[in-house]
Amino acid sequence: MRILCHFPLSPYSRKVRLVLAEKRLTFELRMERVWERREGYLELNPACTVPTLIEDNGLVIPDSNVICEYLEEIYPDTALLGRSVAERVEVRRLVAWFDQKFNAEVTRNLLWEKTLKQALGLGAPDGNCLRAGYVNLKQHLVYIGWLAEH
Numbered sequence: 001m002r003i004l005c006h007f008p009l010s011p012y013s014r015k016v017r018l019v020l021a022e023k024r025l026t027f028e029l030r031m032e033r034v035w036e037r038r039e040g041y042l043e044l045n046p047a048c049t050v051p052t053l054i055e056d057n058g059l060v061i062p063d064s065n066v067i068c069e070y071l072e073e074i075y076p077d078t079a080l081l082g083r084s085v086a087e088r089v090e091v092r093r094l095v096a097w098f099d100q101k102f103n104a105e106v107t108r109n110l111l112w113e114k115t116l117k118q119a120l121g122l123g124a125p126d127g128n129c130l131r132a133g134y135v136n137l138k139q140h141l142v143y144i145g146w147l148a149e150h
Contacts, residue, residue, distance in 0.1 A: 002027040005041065005052040007034065009115060011107050012064035012099070013051040019068050023078045027053075035120065065095070094147070102140055109133030 004020065004027050006013035020027050032041055034048050045052045045062040053061040053070075061067050072081050081088045110133040113125040 002056060003030050003054040004028070005030045005032045005044070005050060005054065007032060007050045009111055010050050011103055012049075015064050015095075015099075016051045016053065016067050019071055019080060022080055023071060023075045025071070025075065065099070068095075105136035106133050106140060109136070 002020075002025065004013070004016060006017065006029060008031065017029075032038070032050050032052075034041070034050055037048055041052075042048055044054070044060050047062060049062065051062075051064055051067060053067045055061070061070050068080075072079070081091045109129045113129045113133070117123060117125060
């Protein structure tokens, strides 16, 4: 069975879980705590990032964008990128927006400060980072609302 090595709070892992579900593909989840840098996982993915997809035939595919593009090519019947070039460009632009801008301005501030920092014993959350994350979240929600209307 296909295995997705992931971390539940990773937005990149979430993206791949959504794509697998939308394409109605069966898969097993294997949680990977990348900060532990397990030797077995490093052999699969030397970058030690999540997600990593392991196919039934042994093919190992790291990186959420690479995995999503692979799944779109292998299972084209449920096209998530769109059919036309313009649709695919727009979907890729939005994916890049969330992978880069939203992650840097919102997810890193909130996820790191509220969960991972404390879990790793690195101290209390930084209030300035949390406030910045919430301000940025509001701005991004306005943009998402605009996208939904257009």
